[in-house]
Amino acid sequence: MKKKITHTLVYTYEIPVSLDEHLICLKPRSNGFQKLCNYELEIFPSSHSIFPMLSENGDDIFKVVFSGSTNSLTIKSKSEIETKVHPDLFQLENNYDLSLPLKIESNNTLIGFIKGWFPNGQHDPAAIKIAQEALAGINNNVLDFLYQLIELIKDRVKYTPRHLGPAWTSGRTLSERVGSCRDLAILLMETCRCVGIPSRFVSGYQFMDQPPNKYELHAWTEVFIPGLGWRGFDPSGCGLINQNYVALASSSMSELVAPVRGTFVGPSKLKSELNWNIEIT
Structure with a gap:
């Protein structure tokens, strides 16, 4: 496209x-x-x-x-x-170990992407709690975890545009039960990091088949999956991103993009x- x-x-x-x-x-x-x-x-x-x-x-x-x-x-x-069209991750052959927590200790380039969101490097307790819920009832597989987690986020938080201010912490987003795309991207990123999944914040655009009155910059999360590389997931949209997304930049910190x-x-x-x-x- x-x-x-x-x-x-x-x-x-x-x-x-x-x-x-x-x-x-x-x-x-x-x-x-x-x-x-x-x-x-x-x-x-x-x-x-x-x-x-x-x-x-x-x-x-x-x-x-x-x-x-x-x-x-x-x-x-x-x-x-x-x-280009994004393939279905479940349909791709992948012989890597996708059990959680992911084993990335040998890849120093990914260590920074599993640190906690807080300035002291700790994880937000609210993110830890929802991560534990997403782990319940699955086969401890990173793909199953991601899809269950996104469903939980969509159930707990209503997407709403918010033009001003930095991204909220996971705790605030979950307590307010509303959040912008950048708030939800941070929530997904922080929750993934709680279980050792490298993740980062992405800024870009999302094309709509029915154009809105005014397009806005969009945000989502990229996670690193062994054997599949960095893949985008949008908790405020369609989950696994598709060819309607255009990425500008990514970072561990939302303000840097x-x-x-x-x-x-x-x-x-x-x-x-x-x-x-x-x-x-």
């Missing part, structure tokens, strides 16, 4: 400000189940320099350095991408506004 994605963000300030360094994370991946055919990044004001970078997970990030002052910042990301990170210099209590638009055809 071929898609064209135009993502535009417009920041406006009530008086001219000086823009500090910005990091832009809006270039889709080109690997696995998606091929990036063309990409353009437009930034206004034109008085800037762009430096391409790679994140710790190998995703493209652009560092932008500005000069002068401005009362607006416009960022337009235009992608042409082709996505924000589409734009940066600051500006101006008077205190300066008013600013953000407007965005995402077109997918």
Whole structure:
């Protein structure tokens, strides 16, 4: 399936400000189940320099350095991408041991993806509790666990859009019984880590057969399954992701895959506004 994605963000300030360094994370991946055919990044004001970078997970990030002052910042990301069908994991031949907890001690690159979400590295007790429930009645297999866990999350938490603020902890999402896509992605990620499944937060887009009034950036979780690699699961959507998903970037921390990170210099209590638009055809 071929898609064209135009993502535009417009920041406006009530008086001219000086823009500090910005990091832009809006270039889709080109690997696995998606091929990036063309990409353009437009930034206004034109008085800037762009430096391409790679994140710790190998995703493209652009560092932008500005000069002068401005009362607006416009960022337009235009992608042409082709996505492929994702096979059913249960239909793939896999001779690896998928019993829990997964045995990944020999793979140092995965150790960081099973640490707890809390700053001290501990797991959220609420995530541990729901992980124990998801383990009940299954054959201690990672795929059975994932599907049962996603059903539990969908039963316990109602998806609701939330545009402002960082992702919630698993405990808050479960106690509120509502959560945005990033809240549910963190909940799935943290719960998987409780049983030794490497997992990470993903930012991207989800194409709809019936387009919504306004597309928004989406978030889901990728888990590492021996013999199958990193595979995406969306607890606020269809479970195992399909060709309607386009990944931008992934990280152990949700804030590191924000589409734009940066600051500006101006008077205190300066008013600013953000407007965005995402077109997918």
